[in-house]
Amino acid sequence: MKTLIRPMLVLFILLTVITGVVYPIVVTAIGHAAFARQANGSLVESNGKVAGSALIGQQFDAPYYFWGRLSATTPMPYNAQNSSGSNLGPTNPALADEIKGRIDALKAAGNDMSAPIPVDLVTSSGSGLDPEISPAAAAYQTARVAQARGLPVDQVRDLVDRHTSGRQFGIFGEARVNVLTLNLALDNLKPMH
Numbered sequence: 001m002k003t004l005i006r007p008m009l010v011l012f013i014l015l016t017v018i019t020g021v022v023y024p025i026v027v028t029a030i031g032h033a034a035f036a037r038q039a040n041g042s043l044v045e046s047n048g049k050v051a052g053s054a055l056i057g058q059q060f061d062a063p064y065y066f067w068g069r070l071s072a073t074t075p076m077p078y079n080a081q082n083s084s085g086s087n088l089g090p091t092n093p094a095l096a097d098e099i100k101g102r103i104d105a106l107k108a109a110g111n112d113m114s115a116p117i118p119v120d121l122v123t124s125s126g127s128g129l130d131p132e133i134s135p136a137a138a139a140y141q142t143a144r145v146a147q148a149r150g151l152p153v154d155q156v157r158d159l160v161d162r163h164t165s166g167r168q169f170g171i172f173g174e175a176r177v178n179v180l181t182l183n184l185a186l187d188n189l190k191p192m193h
Contacts, residue, residue, distance in 0.1 A: 046184045056080050057131040058180055063109040064148035065186070066133070066141050066160075068179040069120050070102060073128040085126040099123065110144045132176035135164050151189060159185055 031039040042054040052058050057068045059077045071077035072086035088095035102122040107113050118137040120130075138160045146156040163182040166175050 044180055044184065046187070051184055052180050053131070054178055054181060055131055056129050060179060060183060061105070061109075062148075063144055065183045066138060066145055066177075066179050067106075067109075067121065068133055069130040070098065070122070070124040071128040071130075072124040078129055080129060083127045083129050085128060086124050095123075110147065111141065112143060115140060131180060132165075132178050135160070135175050135177055138164070138177045138182070145186065149186065149189070155189070156186070159189065 028039070037043075044051050044054050057071060057078045059071070060067050071079075073079040073082045073084060075082075086095070086098070088098070099122045103113075103117065106117065106121065111117075118134055118140055120134050121137045121140065139157070142156050142160060143153055145151075146153040149156070160177060160182065163185060164175055164177050167173050
């Protein structure tokens with residue numbers, strides 16, 4: 001048994017150094033060299049200041065901004081330290097109340113309630129952090145945002161089109177619109193009564 005203790009300790013220390021120190025340093029260095037923007041959090045800047053991350057949603061609830069998906073994180077929306085979904089099932093009355101509350105908020109903000117509401121505007125995501133909405137959700141809000149900002153609808157629609165990303169590699173996922181970058185671009189358009 002004594003002859004096994006020394007080799008076990010040496011192997012334990014060696015593997016700890018390799019997997020706990022060397023490997024993380026190498027992977028971090030490669031990440032920063034090959035994917036610097038992503039390795040640093042995909043930060044979005046506006047006027048020389050960090051406005052947020054392109055990977056984490058933010059709360060927008062003013063009528064002159066596009067709204068993202070609801071966030072189920074607590075104690076505040078889009079809390080990256082507490083990423084979670086609501087886990088509310090389709091028969092749960094709390095889910096129906098959440099959807100009704102969001103529909104009421106959309107109506108109060110001035111959305112056209114005769115058009116079908118895209119599901120991603122009234123339900124929260126699995127992570128509670130979604131930074132993107134569907135092009136349909138952006139199109140649904142275009143008239144409201146244009147009116148609130150005093151801009152032509154076509155100009156806002158063109159901005160949405162420019163901020164719409166297609167499927168990854170043309171086959172994975174769905175088309176999407178990053179709400180933060182779209183709203184920052186809106187702020188650069190100006191007119192707002």
